[in-house]
Amino acid sequence: MTTVRTSPADPGPGAPALSPWTHVNQSSVPPAFLTGTRRALARQRAACHDAHAPSAAVFRDILDQAEGTYFGKRHGLAAVRTLRDWKRAVPVHSYSDLRPYVDKLLDGDANVLTRSEPYALLRTSGSSGQPKLIPTTRHWRNAYRGRALYAQWGLYFESVGMVPGATVLDLSWERSSTSTSVGDYPSYGISQRPAAVSSVDWLPPWYDESWFQGVEGESYRNGLYRKLRLLAGADVRLVVALNASKIVGVAEVLAERADDLVSDLRNGTLEGRPCHGGADPDLASRLAGIRRANRGMLRLTDLWPGLALVVAWNSASAALYRPWLDEVTPGVPKLPFSATGTEGIITIPVDGHRSAGPLAVDLGLYEFVPAEDRDEEVPLEPDVETLDFHEVEVGRTYEVVMTQANGLYRYALGDLYTVVGRIGQVPRLDFVGRSGFGSSFTGEKLTEKDVYLAVRAALGDQWRSLPLFSCVPVWAAPPGYTLMIEWADDLPLSPDRFAEDVETALQQLNIEYADKRAADRLTPLALLRVPPGTFARVEDRRRREGASPAQLKHHWIQRDGSLLTHAAAALAEV
Structure with a gap:
């Protein structure tokens, strides 16, 4: 990975002040990282074909995490041995049911939901208008969430034939220092994580790069332009985001600020300030010529001719972006991001399906309630009968009840999925929306x-x-x-x-x-x-x-x- 760094020393009288953009890295992906993602993808594919063993291991780990906790004692989890025992002991919860346990954490209590103590509370919207605060622990990130991200990126790298020296534009999250405090815990959104937990957490090669890090006070669209400028000379093969709207936004910023980009490339600047990646007059001339030939238009494929894959959610309302996405990245294949949220991950893509992925049976326990037979606007009852993953039927739609090792036990997520097929022993799920209006x-x-x-x-x-x-x-x-x-x-x-x-x-x-x-x-x-x-x-x-x-x-x-x-x-x- 080639990095150019400059000294922060005083540039001397009359010299322009140094900009914050002290280095520009092409974010090339080293061979060892590619190997790690391939291994994670192979493990995820194997879990689809031998699903019961990893699912049983998750169940044992969840019971271990709950052992001796306030939640575990209240629900008699020491006596739980089977999934049937589990369903009898633990009711289906809404977030409001689980919030008192979060409040105990905020009051300074320990050993409330999991033996591994939370290091932060992730923030997301709640149906009551108050933000939901989701505990996140090092155990959960290291054993589950980080590994899942390596697996899905392994699919993306495999799909584009990623080779050392090629580059990615990762818009799925941003290393940001912005967070607030809730009680004694830092709190922030899942896409604005300030730091990795460990080396086995998701830690990509571009983690320290200027284009990837958030900038305090920077506007959304200026942030997108900064990424475009700092990666303008790179061989970008892959663009990844959660929402397709963000990729469309990058394309719009490129079209709107094409003159600025050509000027910055010609002068070696970013927003008019010195950019220590240096000038690239040849690229500036090439882009200017493309603009003239295309009546002033500049597309992502003009900037990055080697672009080979675009990744984003591509189901439910996100599917409305398909025409726009195809227009700004013509001819570029599309794959889905994992069905993931602040509370946990439901599916991990392992093949070329454009919108649906297999249930991530090695990341949590998942139960299903048929959606066709119930009023969506009525919350799930605490004792509602649920189906296990091997009992769902292709063509039917279900509401998901999820348990993950972060302390969300039998949590009614409110998300609806349709079973569109199977991969090995697990259902392939397509997100169709939220229950209720x-x-x-x-x-x-x-x-x-x-x-x-x-x-x-x-x-x-x-x-x-x-x-x-x-x-x-x-x-x-x-x-x-x-x-x-x-x-x-x-x-x-x-x-x-x-x-x-x-x-x-x-x-x-x-x-x-x-x-x-x-x-x-x-x-x-x-x-x-x-x-x-x-x-x-x-x-x-x-x-x-x-x-x-x-x-x-x-x-x-x-x-x-x-x-x-x-x-x-x-x-x-x-």
């Missing part, structure tokens, strides 16, 4: 309760009776939401101020929504005022068209934009 273009996981509470807060004293409104996801680049609300002529509120207040409340209620708005990955909330009675007209029109009562149930948030179409048609009849 909600929306998530870029991982914001906006819920009905978020919208309801935000509108109620914005109306304030004007909340005299139940107003009719609904939040509608509107697909665009970037996407956003339109709040359709029946608006009386005598309502003494400024529409613009009301929309701003709803937007502010949504960001306060949902930290992921706030993050995506701050990064311009979602547009500001739009307000659509309609006359009183509009929702009734829509319902009447749809009833005449044959809609069932279940289809006419009012929701504070919609799954798609069809409400706007129905409303326009209903109002045209007036």
